[in-house]
Amino acid sequence: GAIYDTALDLLARLGMGDVPERLADRLLAAGAEPGDGGRLLFPKSLSEDVIAGACKRFVFHGRDPDRSIEVGGKAVHFGTGGAAVQVLDLDTGLYRPSTLADLHAFARLQDRLTNISWFTRNCIATDVPDPFDLDVNTAYALIAGTTKPVATAFTLAEHVAPIVSMFDIAAGGEGGFAKRPFVKAHVSPVISPMRYGADAVAVVFECIRHNVPLSCITAAQAGATAPATLAGFLAQSLAETLASLVMVHAIQPGHPMVFSNWPFVIDLRTGAFAGGGGETALLNAASAQIINWLGLPSGVAAAMTDAKAIDAQYGVEKGTPSLAAALAGANLVYESSGMTASLLGASFEAFVLDDEMHSANNRILRGIEVSADTLDPDAIIDAVLG
Numbered sequence: 001g002a003i004y005d006t007a008l009d010l011l012a013r014l015g016m017g018d019v020p021e022r023l024a025d026r027l028l029a030a031g032a033e034p035g036d037g038g039r040l041l042f043p044k045s046l047s048e049d050v051i052a053g054a055c056k057r058f059v060f061h062g063r064d065p066d067r068s069i070e071v072g073g074k075a076v077h078f079g080t081g082g083a084a085v086q087v088l089d090l091d092t093g094l095y096r097p098s099t100l101a102d103l104h105a106f107a108r109l110q111d112r113l114t115n116i117s118w119f120t121r122n123c124i125a126t127d128v129p130d131p132f133d134l135d136v137n138t139a140y141a142l143i144a145g146t147t148k149p150v151a152t153a154f155t156l157a158e159h160v161a162p163i164v165s166m167f168d169i170a171a172g173g174e175g176g177f178a179k180r181p182f183v184k185a186h187v188s189p190v191i192s193p194m195r196y197g198a199d200a201v202a203v204v205f206e207c208i209r210h211n212v213p214l215s216c217i218t219a220a221q222a223g224a225t226a227p228a229t230l231a232g233f234l235a236q237s238l239a240e241t242l243a244s245l246v247m248v249h250a251i252q253p254g255h256p257m258v259f260s261n262w263p264f265v266i267d268l269r270t271g272a273f274a275g276g277g278g279e280t281a282l283l284n285a286a287s288a289q290i291i292n293w294l295g296l297p298s299g300v301a302a303a304m305t306d307a308k309a310i311d312a313q314y315g316v317e318k319g320t321p322s323l324a325a326a327l328a329g330a331n332l333v334y335e336s337s338g339m340t341a342s343l344l345g346a347s348f349e350a351f352v353l354d355d356e357m358h359s360a361n362n363r364i365l366r367g368i369e370v371s372a373d374t375l376d377p378d379a380i381i382d383a384v385l386g
Contacts, residue, residue: 063143259299
């Protein structure tokens with residue numbers, strides 16, 4: 001409660017800076033108020049009304065309907081994320097720049113891994129330098145390689161419409177994708193601390209226009225763009241992700257948005273991202289608990305190991321955070337499959353190992369069935385005396 005109250009206080013007294021004019025008009029119409037220096041303030045009542053009226057559950061469609069998943073409630077799903085720029089080569093055992101062929105191969109591999117529920121593009125095709133070509137070919141690799149739900153990113157707003165046209169072809173005709181969207185967009189419209197990013201906000205407008213579900217991701221870094229204290233960090237990052245939710249509400253009330261508050265931590269001695277640390281695991285689990293307490297579809301990051309090899313460090317920094325996020329009830333556990341080297345690397349063999357890890361985590365989540373049949377004292381007595 002104290003973390004939530006502090007987040008609402010930050011939005012009411014500090015608000016958001018760098019608000020694009022088009023968004024500012026929508027926010028003011030929705031109930032935001034002008035602040036100093038061009039900032040917009042979100043009264044507590046506005047934030048509470050937005051949370052109450054937000055989309056609480058939605059179907060994340062697969063092109064194969066049998067592979068669709070529900071996001072929200074108590075469901076926990078493991079998936080991918082990240083934007084690795086290197087791949088651990090299967091033949092040489094060395095890292096090399098990731099390619100479009102790698103992305104397609106990753107899509108095909110995870111299509112057969114039963115404990116990975118959706119596929120976000122996990123590596124960048126560094127051999128495709130043009131931003132539009134990159135976005136188009138990335139999206140194509142996803143839908144060509146798997147019938148699971150998929151997620152991608154759009155560099156610029158003008159890339160959305162032509163790529164959705166491609167999705168329409170896959171869906172059987174014009175307008176088919178909007179009726180049953182099988183791709184969601186990863187967007188980071190808030191730049192920590194407490195300001196909007198114009199390019200990403202423009203992408204949000206276009207995605208909503210084409211009925212593309214959103215994962216609005218806040219990736220604040222404790223000790224750099226947000227407080228080093230864990231409670232203070234959670235309050236600020238919650239406020240920032242709520243600012244994304246208010247933005248979506250102001251554009252299209254009730255549009256499906258995964259509340260993706262991903263707490264990151266940096267090593268204050270070196271400035272390096274510490275993906276495998278205990279604080280990262282704790283913060284993401286806490287974030288999932290807070291989001292679920294609000295009743296919103298939750299997405300957090302886990303298993304972002306700093307290990308570069310598939311070794312004991314890799315196993316510990318994968319297993320502990322992913323289980324913590326799952327037990328906290330995260331609806332979507334991003335980054336939990338195939339990523340290495342603090343999200344800079346991706347590995348084919350890691351995908352297979354992580355799928356096995358998800359299997360164990362899913363079994364733990366199922367719990368223990370206690371009934372007359374599973375207890376059966378007579379069977380125990382018969383076995384002992386027989």
